[in-house]
Amino acid sequence: xxxxxxxxxxxxxxxxxxxxxxxxxxxxxxxxxxxxxxxxxxxxxxxxxxxxxxxxxxxxxxxxxxxxxxxxxxxxxxxxxxxxxxxxxxxxxxxxxxxxxxxxxxxxxxxxxxxxxxxxxxxxxxxxxxxxxxxxxxxxxxxxxxxxxxxxxxxxxxxxxxxxxxxxxxxxxxxxxxxxxxxxxxxxxxxxxxxxxxxxxxxxxxxxxxxxxxxxxxxxxxxxxxxxxxxxxxxxxxxxxxxxxxxxxxxxxxxxxxxxxxxxxxxxxxxxxxxxxxxxxxxxxxxxxxxxxxxxxxxxxxxxxxxxxxxxx
Amino acid sequence: xxxxxxxxxxxxxxxxxxxxxxxxxxxxxxxxxxxxxxxxxxxxxxxxxxxxxxxxxxxxxxxxxxxxxxxxxxxxxxxxxxxxxxxxxxxxxxxxxxxxxxxxxxxxxxxxxxxxxxxxxxxxxxxxxxxxxxxxxxxxxxxxxxxxxxxxxxxxxxxxxxxxxxxxxxxxxxxxxxxxxxxxxxxxxxxxxxxxxxxxxxxxxxxxxxxxx
Amino acid sequence: xxxxxxxxxxxxxxxxxxxxxxxxxxxxxxxxxxxxxxxxxxxxxxxxxxxxxxxxxxxxxxxxxxxxxxxxxxxxxxxxxxxxxxxxxxxxxxxxxxxxxxxxxxxxxxxxxxxxxxxxxxxxxxxxxxxxxxxxxxxxxxxxxxxxxxxxxxxxxxxxxxxxxxxxxxxxxxxxxxxxxxxxxxxxxxxxxxxxxxxxxxxxxxxxxxxxxxxxxxxxxxxxxxxxxxxxxxxxxxxxxxxxxxxxxxxxxxxxxxxxxxxxxxxxxxxxxxxxxxxxxxxxxx
Numbered sequence: 001x002x003x004x005x006x007x008x009x010x011x012x013x014x015x016x017x018x019x020x021x022x023x024x025x026x027x028x029x030x031x032x033x034x035x036x037x038x039x040x041x042x043x044x045x046x047x048x049x050x051x052x053x054x055x056x057x058x059x060x061x062x063x064x065x066x067x068x069x070x071x072x073x074x075x076x077x078x079x080x081x082x083x084x085x086x087x088x089x090x091x092x093x094x095x096x097x098x099x100x101x102x103x104x105x106x107x108x109x110x111x112x113x114x115x116x117x118x119x120x121x122x123x124x125x126x127x128x129x130x131x132x133x134x135x136x137x138x139x140x141x142x143x144x145x146x147x148x149x150x151x152x153x154x155x156x157x158x159x160x161x162x163x164x165x166x167x168x169x170x171x172x173x174x175x176x177x178x179x180x181x182x183x184x185x186x187x188x189x190x191x192x193x194x195x196x197x198x199x200x201x202x203x204x205x206x207x208x209x210x211x212x213x214x215x216x217x218x219x220x221x222x223x224x225x226x227x228x229x230x231x232x233x234x235x236x237x238x239x240x241x242x243x244x245x246x247x248x249x250x251x252x253x254x255x256x257x258x259x260x261x262x263x264x265x266x267x268x269x270x271x272x273x274x275x276x277x278x279x280x281x282x283x284x285x286x287x288x289x290x291x292x293x294x295x296x297x298x299x300x301x302x303x304x305x306x307x308x309x310x311x312x313x
Numbered sequence: 314x315x316x317x318x319x320x321x322x323x324x325x326x327x328x329x330x331x332x333x334x335x336x337x338x339x340x341x342x343x344x345x346x347x348x349x350x351x352x353x354x355x356x357x358x359x360x361x362x363x364x365x366x367x368x369x370x371x372x373x374x375x376x377x378x379x380x381x382x383x384x385x386x387x388x389x390x391x392x393x394x395x396x397x398x399x400x401x402x403x404x405x406x407x408x409x410x411x412x413x414x415x416x417x418x419x420x421x422x423x424x425x426x427x428x429x430x431x432x433x434x435x436x437x438x439x440x441x442x443x444x445x446x447x448x449x450x451x452x453x454x455x456x457x458x459x460x461x462x463x464x465x466x467x468x469x470x471x472x473x474x475x476x477x478x479x480x481x482x483x484x485x486x487x488x489x490x491x492x493x494x495x496x497x498x499x500x501x502x503x504x505x506x507x508x509x510x511x512x513x514x515x516x517x518x519x520x521x522x523x524x525x526x
Numbered sequence: 527x528x529x530x531x532x533x534x535x536x537x538x539x540x541x542x543x544x545x546x547x548x549x550x551x552x553x554x555x556x557x558x559x560x561x562x563x564x565x566x567x568x569x570x571x572x573x574x575x576x577x578x579x580x581x582x583x584x585x586x587x588x589x590x591x592x593x594x595x596x597x598x599x600x601x602x603x604x605x606x607x608x609x610x611x612x613x614x615x616x617x618x619x620x621x622x623x624x625x626x627x628x629x630x631x632x633x634x635x636x637x638x639x640x641x642x643x644x645x646x647x648x649x650x651x652x653x654x655x656x657x658x659x660x661x662x663x664x665x666x667x668x669x670x671x672x673x674x675x676x677x678x679x680x681x682x683x684x685x686x687x688x689x690x691x692x693x694x695x696x697x698x699x700x701x702x703x704x705x706x707x708x709x710x711x712x713x714x715x716x717x718x719x720x721x722x723x724x725x726x727x728x729x730x731x732x733x734x735x736x737x738x739x740x741x742x743x744x745x746x747x748x749x750x751x752x753x754x755x756x757x758x759x760x761x762x763x764x765x766x767x768x769x770x771x772x773x774x775x776x777x778x779x780x781x782x783x784x785x786x787x788x789x790x791x792x793x794x795x796x797x798x799x800x801x802x803x804x805x806x807x808x809x810x811x812x
Contacts, residue, residue: 011420022431026435040425046398047417051399055623056357085362105659108662109714150490161494161498166502242454258596259597260431273771353656426592427592430593441790442539445798
């Protein structure tokens, strides 16, 4: 049997007590919650700084300087310059290291976002309609709705969302051309796609024309941003956004409830081996903590604690 | 001069880091690896700066017995106790079970950190009841999508009669098609914004990080 | 009736909190289990690990904290067991300062259950701040980023680090990600540049954000939230038991979500019903 030390047993009870201190905020903001909150702040900053020291300062700076690596003097100088930020008179000295950091971040973010978020995502949006048609047809339930319908909805939805973001206002003079350009692009792409599928891929005439039509719809969509049909496009984009945000909300609810489940499992002793549960008695600890906290809140309220009524004017 | 040197540094370091993506030469990457290490050290220094600022703000409040000074005292004591324990126990010692630093992490920090976020479950339930109204078509679509995902994501949803098989498939369709369409449009917009901001910073058009004169 | 509905809509939110607490506690005290299927995204993650040759080395970035433990620790444990069972070596690091005291003891426990030796079969390199810069640095040069492991041993003296210089030297990177910095930053900064295979286990909140990365081929597998962890547990322990000291916490907890979600859906439903029933009177009063 794993013997827990007295230190650990006391710690386990304190852990449950602190959990309920934070949960007391659900009743209302109270001193016991504030105490726990400030304790959390202090301990978390202490842990952060400790880990930073052992994670960066010691291996990447101090040990290298001690090993005689002269190049490490440069980050040391920059670090010292950074600490001038605390002085009102000499805070300008910190501009150099701040400029270095900001520039480094700007540089890596620029290429990272452009490559992964822009290039790759746009490239992956272009549907391979012929392969999709061959593998899944129009709609394949067993593949979670994969098929050419979903491919077209994806492209049209993406374009609609971008039109909604970037083309909220279009000069009326431009809207004359949108529909004409859309027809031109749509018919053109439809023709070349169908022709390509017939000649190169040797697809059947129905498939070629059908897929050509779908490709034409995808190609025509962006031009509708400059037509009188733009509100229809943006409405579709908003519907896509609402579906996505609704899904996000569902996942968020799941995530938040999961965190609460984790705490409940802890307080009921479901996360620990039975040998430890028998030593700690987490359910008794929870009950005792609840009694103590409720007693405190009652006394606090009786002594005038809690939200004050506004004085009558 | 006080702004010119930082702006020049911003320009050259920024460009250097941008070209790192395109230039495979080992010598170039040796320099960028150095820059990245310096950046890590300075990023760590910013944390310490935050600590100094925290003490600068809160210590006078404790000394002058301002409002809530007791809580600030608790915060400062726990901060230095944790820091002291971590630094005194050493790199290996602090990770050992039974040591005070580990005890603080396991029995003070862990329940507090976890419960702070667990509170959100209750507030999201309250928000769902009070704020989520199907006032128009768009809001209704949002709520229906949310309910579909919430039902389909749990084992109960998969075991419902009649719709139990199709519901998770429909949920996956929502995640794979409308969700991706919307997210990609947001990513593309964010990427364009990030590129524009990055260029503005590197070219010195954006100077807010340098502060005033 | 109108007044009742108005009072219902404006009721003290503490009653709602109490209902939520019951919706969580009741299924924990009186568990009811339902079968669940495994997502294609989680299967892909499992298959990516299964495809690793015996004796290869993977990089794990354990970027989570106590707040995200319920969602990610079950995956983390199952993944470690999966990797050690296949005799795959592990190089672990983290971008979150609160991760080491969680990640290291769990890894030690599961490594000991498999008879794996620190330094030979696995190593924990430690924590690095700097977010994107740290990730870029990992992509560029790992020994330079982590000159020593978390215990202070120079990486050149650690057997498992032999031949490892950059992120692309690993056939697979696994990111257990609770937020920022995490999977998104790994994908943005180094996945494309070095053509890396990255698998991710993330919290439910991040799931919808990372699905486009999975669909675009930037991730080889994705486990989102507690259901993802439960599904991965199901795959890893389909024919075996978890190591001693490890419980199938996600499998246990995922059935608690049944009542929790049902409660939230009922709140939305009743809230809207009350709203629509009281609305015509407000409109006619105007």
